[in-house]
Amino acid sequence: MSFDENRGGGFQRQMYKGDWQCAKCGTPITELPFEPDPSRLDKLLCRQCHQERVRSFRR
Numbered sequence: 001m002s003f004d005e006n007r008g009g010g011f012q013r014q015m016y017k018g019d020w021q022c023a024k025c026g027t028p029i030t031e032l033p034f035e036p037d038p039s040r041l042d043k044l045l046c047r048q049c050h051q052e053r054v055r056s057f058r059r
Ligand SMILES: [Zn+2]
Pocket: 022, 023, 024, 025, 026, 027, 045, 046, 047, 048, 049, 050
């Protein structure tokens, strides 16, 4: 399990499947484009909340 396995075959988006919940709105999260940090599972954000947060950072 390493990112090296993705090399050489063009860009491949790997989705991690699981059973999580958005820390902000409570929406169930079943897929993530990254491997979630086990110590931060209670701070996961759904795609929508994540985009809102990114937007607020940029203002
Ligand atoms: Zn959310």
